[in-house]
Amino acid sequence: MNSKKTTIHDIAEKLNITASTVSRALNNNPRISEATKKAVLTMAKDLNYQPNNLAAALRKGKSQLIGIIVPRINRSFFSAVVRGVEEVANQLNYRVVVSQSLETVENEIAVVNTLLNARVDGIIVSLVGEKSTDYEHYENVTKKGVPLVLFDRTTTEIGTSQVIIDDYLGAYMATEHLIKQGCTKIAHFTHKKRFNIYNERYRGYVEALKNHNIPFNESLVCEGNMQLEDGRNCTKRLLDTDNDFDAIFSSSDYAIMGAMQVLKERNVKIPEEVALVGFSNEPFTSFTDPPLTSVNQFPIEMGQAAAELFFEMLNSTKKKLIPQKTVLQPELIVRASSLKLEH
Amino acid sequence: MNSKKTTIHDIAEKLNITASTVSRALNNNPRISEATKKAVLTMAKDLNYQPNNLAAALRKGKSQLIGIIVPRINRSFFSAVVRGVEEVANQLNYRVVVSQSLETVENEIAVVNTLLNARVDGIIVSLVGEKSTDYEHYENVTKKGVPLVLFDRTTTEIGTSQVIIDDYLGAYMATEHLIKQGCTKIAHFTHKKRFNIYNERYRGYVEALKNHNIPFNESLVCEGNMQLEDGRNCTKRLLDTDNDFDAIFSSSDYAIMGAMQVLKERNVKIPEEVALVGFSNEPFTSFTDPPLTSVNQFPIEMGQAAAELFFEMLNSTKKKLIPQKTVLQPELIVRASSLKLEH
DNA sequence: TTATAATATGCAATCGATTGCGCAAATATG
DNA sequence: CATATTTGCGCAATCGATTGCATATTATAA
Numbered sequence: 001m002n003s004k005k006t007t008i009h010d011i012a013e014k015l016n017i018t019a020s021t022v023s024r025a026l027n028n029n030p031r032i033s034e035a036t037k038k039a040v041l042t043m044a045k046d047l048n049y050q051p052n053n054l055a056a057a058l059r060k061g062k063s064q065l066i067g068i069i070v071p072r073i074n075r076s077f078f079s080a081v082v083r084g085v086e087e088v089a090n091q092l093n094y095r096v097v098v099s100q101s102l103e104t105v106e107n108e109i110a111v112v113n114t115l116l117n118a119r120v121d122g123i124i125v126s127l128v129g130e131k132s133t134d135y136e137h138y139e140n141v142t143k144k145g146v147p148l149v150l151f152d153r154t155t156t157e158i159g160t161s162q163v164i165i166d167d168y169l170g171a172y173m174a175t176e177h178l179i180k181q182g183c184t185k186i187a188h189f190t191h192k193k194r195f196n197i198y199n200e201r202y203r204g205y206v207e208a209l210k211n212h213n214i215p216f217n218e219s220l221v222c223e224g225n226m227q228l229e230d231g232r233n234c235t236k237r238l239l240d241t242d243n244d245f246d247a248i249f250s251s252s253d254y255a256i257m258g259a260m261q262v263l264k265e266r267n268v269k270i271p272e273e274v275a276l277v278g279f280s281n282e283p284f285t286s287f288t289d290p291p292l293t294s295v296n297q298f299p300i301e302m303g304q305a306a307a308e309l310f311f312e313m314l315n316s317t318k319k320k321l322i323p324q325k326t327v328l329q330p331e332l333i334v335r336a337s338s339l340k341l342e343h
Numbered sequence: 344m345n346s347k348k349t350t351i352h353d354i355a356e357k358l359n360i361t362a363s364t365v366s367r368a369l370n371n372n373p374r375i376s377e378a379t380k381k382a383v384l385t386m387a388k389d390l391n392y393q394p395n396n397l398a399a400a401l402r403k404g405k406s407q408l409i410g411i412i413v414p415r416i417n418r419s420f421f422s423a424v425v426r427g428v429e430e431v432a433n434q435l436n437y438r439v440v441v442s443q444s445l446e447t448v449e450n451e452i453a454v455v456n457t458l459l460n461a462r463v464d465g466i467i468v469s470l471v472g473e474k475s476t477d478y479e480h481y482e483n484v485t486k487k488g489v490p491l492v493l494f495d496r497t498t499t500e501i502g503t504s505q506v507i508i509d510d511y512l513g514a515y516m517a518t519e520h521l522i523k524q525g526c527t528k529i530a531h532f533t534h535k536k537r538f539n540i541y542n543e544r545y546r547g548y549v550e551a552l553k554n555h556n557i558p559f560n561e562s563l564v565c566e567g568n569m570q571l572e573d574g575r576n577c578t579k580r581l582l583d584t585d586n587d588f589d590a591i592f593s594s595s596d597y598a599i600m601g602a603m604q605v606l607k608e609r610n611v612k613i614p615e616e617v618a619l620v621g622f623s624n625e626p627f628t629s630f631t632d633p634p635l636t637s638v639n640q641f642p643i644e645m646g647q648a649a650a651e652l653f654f655e656m657l658n659s660t661k662k663k664l665i666p667q668k669t670v671l672q673p674e675l676i677v678r679a680s681s682l683k684l685e686h
Numbered sequence: 687t688t689a690t691a692a693t694a695t696g697c698a699a700t701c702g703a704t705t706g707c708g709c710a711a712a713t714a715t716g
Numbered sequence: 717c718a719t720a721t722t723t724g725c726g727c728a729a730t731c732g733a734t735t736g737c738a739t740a741t742t743a744t745a746a
Contacts, residue, residue: 007702018726023703033724050487053460054401055702058731063397064461065440072426074643076626079422083415086443095461097408098441100429117396118407118438144393257630264632283419284627287600289607300417350732361696366733376694398732401701691744697737704730714721 006047014043026051057119066310067097067115069108069125076283077299078126081151084303085124092311094121101128109137122147122314124306130193132157147313151306152297153195161313163305163326167197170295170330171204174249174277177293177332179212181340183247183275185220189234189255192223201251201279219243226251231258239266246274247338253278253285253294260288260337276337290336298328349390357386369394400462409653410440410458412451412468419626420642421469424494427646428467435654437464444471452480465490465657467649473536475500490656494649495640496538504656506648506669510540513638513673514547517592517620520636520675522555524683526590526618528563532577532598535566544594544622562586569594574601582609589617590681596621596628596637603631603680619680633679641671 008022015022017036025032025040043049057063066089070078086096097120101108108128115123123141127150128134138158141148150162178186188205191198202221209216220243224230231250235258238245250256256278260270268274270290278285278294285292305326313321351365358365360379368375368383386392400406409432413421429439440463444451451471458466466484470493471477481501484491493505521529531548534541545564552559563586567573574593578601581588593599599621603613611617613633621628621637628635648669656664 005702009702019703020705020727021725023705024725027704031724036724051460052401052462052702054397054406054462055731056704058395058397058401058733059702059704061731073416073429074419074423074426076417076419076422079419080417082441083417083443086416086441090442093457095440095442095457097438098425098429099433099438100426114436114438117394119395119397284630287627288630289632348732352732362733363697363735364695366735367695370734374694379694395732398701399734401703402732402734404701687746689744689746691742693742694740696739699736700734702731706727706729708727709725710723711725712721712723715719716717 005052006049007052008049010047011040011043011049014047015039061119062121063119064094065097065118065120066094066307067099067118067120067123069099069101069111069115069123071103071126071128072100073098077152077280077297080299081126081303081306084300084305085307086303087300088304088307088311103128105129105134108134112137112141116141116144116146120146122149122310124149124151124310126151127153127155130195147310149306149309149313151302153197155196159323161309161324161326163302163309163328164197165297165302165328165330167200167330168204168207170279170297170332171201171249171251172208173204173330173332174279174293174295175205175208176212177334178247178249178275178277178338179208179214181247181271181275181338183340184214185217185245186214186247186249187220187222187234187238187243187245189222189224189226189231189248189250189252189259191226191251198251205249220245224255226255228254228258228261231255232262233258235259235262239268247271247276248274249277249279251279253280253282253292256292256294257284257288260292271336271338271340275340277332281333285333286335288337293335293338294333296331296333298331302328348395349392350395351392353390354383354386354392357390358382404462405464406462407437408440408461408463409437409650410442410461410463410466412442412444412454412458412466414446414469414471415443416441420495420623420640423642424469424646424649427643427648428650429646430643431647431650431654446471448472448477451477455480455484459484459487459489463489465492465653467492467494467653469494470496470498473538490653492649492652492656494645496540498539502666504652504667504669506645506652506671507540508640508645508671508673510543510673511547511550513622513640513675514544514592514594515551516547516673516675517622517636517638518548518551519555520677521590521592521618521620521681522551522557524590524614524618524681526683527557528560528588529557529590529592530563530565530577530581530586530588532565532567532569532574532591532593532595532602534569534594541594548592560586563588567598569598571597571601571604574598575605576601578602578605582611590614590619591617592620592622594622596623596625596635599635600627600631603635614679614681614683618683620675624676628676629678631680636678636681637676639674639676641674645671 008019012019012022025037099111135158148160154162190202222234278292281294281296285294351362355362355365368380442454478501491503497505533545565577624637624639628637
């Protein structure tokens with residue numbers, strides 16, 4: 001019953017040809033006659049042949065695997081990106097190996113190493129670190145000639161391709177939207193660790209105010225970890241210090257949810273008294289009451305774009321390729337939480 | 344600069360020993376002296392040696408990879424399961440390859456095949472199909488001696504281990520909770536495709552009614568695809584046909600969200616007039632207004648349990664192992680949507 | 687001191703597929 | 717008809733690590 005796995009040699013033997021021919025036949029090599037190809041194919045089926053990619057990978061020096069590293073896979077944004085990558089990769093007969101860095105650089109280093117050991121053909125990653133010393137293991141990757149693509153949480157310190165959305169623009173659109181709804185005292189929630197993405201969003205916020213001649217008020221900016229609780233704290237502080245504000249633009253949907261909770265608890269009307277806009281368009285944003293205006297980051301498309309950049313690098317013949325940067329356009333999804341005017 | 348990848352042979356040469364010894368030293372084989380081990384280790388570091396798992400995998404016949412197949416990775420339940428699997432797997436130096444079946448059996452078949460080609464050491468899967476003919480490709484897997492573990496959407500038709508939560512119990516708890524809140528006319532939303540899990544939940548609902556002497560009313564059961572829209576339709580139908588009901592227990596959080604929307608639109612008070620309970624404890628359930636009572640399926644724990652079953656199978660010396668079944672206890676998470684009484 | 691056991695390492699085959707090179711037969715060209 | 721070309725396939729090395737068996741050296745026992 002367990003008649004050993006059948007190999008191309010078994011097929012060759014049965015047909016009185018060599019393994020080379022079988023290999024070429026299976027790979028549809030033009031130098032093999034149609035007749036033998038057909039014979040090989042049917043014999044392969046008869047013997048229930050299952051190709052061993054490991055052997056091919058070893059010989060060819062490529063595993064048809066893409067490693068992808070995300071902080072945590074069970075976060076809707078990241079899992080959606082993975083989905084996008086997977087869909088493009090599968091099309092081209094590549095598989096995706098998923099790893100979590102769990103937000104620590106040590107994990108990240110370990111994970112990069114095991115992926116390299118597994119001889120993945122490339123790595124797609126959303127970074128954990130923020131200091132430039134946190135990137136050495138990635139410089140190692142590029143030095144080895146393994147394609148590396150960054151997404152969302154990126155850096156320019158590693159000279160490699162990346163895909164991001166235009167965070168600046170997203171924030172600008174969000175803020176401008178609030179302004180057009182008549183808001184003039186717009187608070188902003190941002191991350192205390194100033195990743196690129198949060199800095200850009202902050203910039204967008206500030207610029208939108210400036211371009212509409214609204215004075216920037218430092219005390220309306222609140223920093224935190226961008227979690228629900230941080231949003232709650234920021235909102236309480238705003239309310240308690242009696243800072244006058246009529247809108248909040250948060251760089252995170254979770255933080256703005258905290259705001260919504262606190263405002264409701266204190267019977268502040270949304271959006272009449274305070275309008276709310278988040279960032280990321282998390283799946284829950286359409287289920288809140290009122291539904292939350294947010295900025296769509298197109299995570300699936302981001303994954304697809306990352307995969308495409310990866311394959312470009314992979315297929316590039318040049319040794320030194322110029323890092324590409326794909327910038328996706330964000331989309332402001334307007335829902336009731338910010339709609340003070342009828343449209 | 345690109346001085347070829349260094350192999351154990353390079354290390355061997357430098358030290359005037361053979362590759363065998365290097366291999367054994369790196370694997371900490373007791374038959375190698377401490378001295379040479381140390382020498383090998385430092386030389387490996389000096390030469391920037393990166394082990395090639397492909398070669399080892401080919402030789403040993405195992406890849407240290409676990410394939411996991413989910414309908415879609417960007418669904419919070421599934422991504423959380425993947426996270427659980429990954430965490431256990433990494434501990435044991437295994438990597439996880441993720442694939443999506445995208446809810447079609449054809450995709451599933453293709454994906455199983457490529458995983459087998461990649462020589463994964465086993466497969467963990469939540470099934471797509473519902474007909475027994477949909478399982479042939481999996482019977483193939485077990486026949487080849489490749490460990491297979493099912494989770495959530497399982498079947499007993501494939502003789503293999505599985506991990507599920509006690510869906511019956513979860514539904515029973517949910518229904519009983521509603522009864523204790525004083526509800527007597529409890530509607531139920533279920534899936535029109537009667538996967539095991541939905542059948543079990545249906546059973547739990549019916550049994551809870553029975554045990555509390557509440558008559559079962561067929562017309563309060565509504566079937567659909569368990570999406571938001573289905574929940575909306577079911578709720579409208581219930582309202583429009585003037586079926587009297589004071590609660591809904593839905594086998595899906597999405598469907599119950601549809602219910603919440605429609606009820607709000609029609610100014611039906613939640614939970615006073617209609618109490619709501621969902622299933623799955625999706626992340627958004629705590630963000631709705633009112634927050635949604637739901638049944639926690641412990642997805643991360645489910646992933647961990649699946650991984651543990653996998654490793655049990657892997658390490659079992661017996662050829663024929665008895666399929667194990669891990670049943671997790673669900674937890675009813677009570678939130679405002681069903682709380683008619685103060686606690 | 688000799689036989690025996692333990693220790694440390696080498697030899698060579700192996701996992702399964704790929705591929706450059708070579709060669710014979712078939713076909714085309716002049 | 718002789719030479720050149722194309723077609724179809726085989727030979728054997730190769731990818732890099734593992735491992736059963738053999739061997740040499742040293743330590744121990746009798």
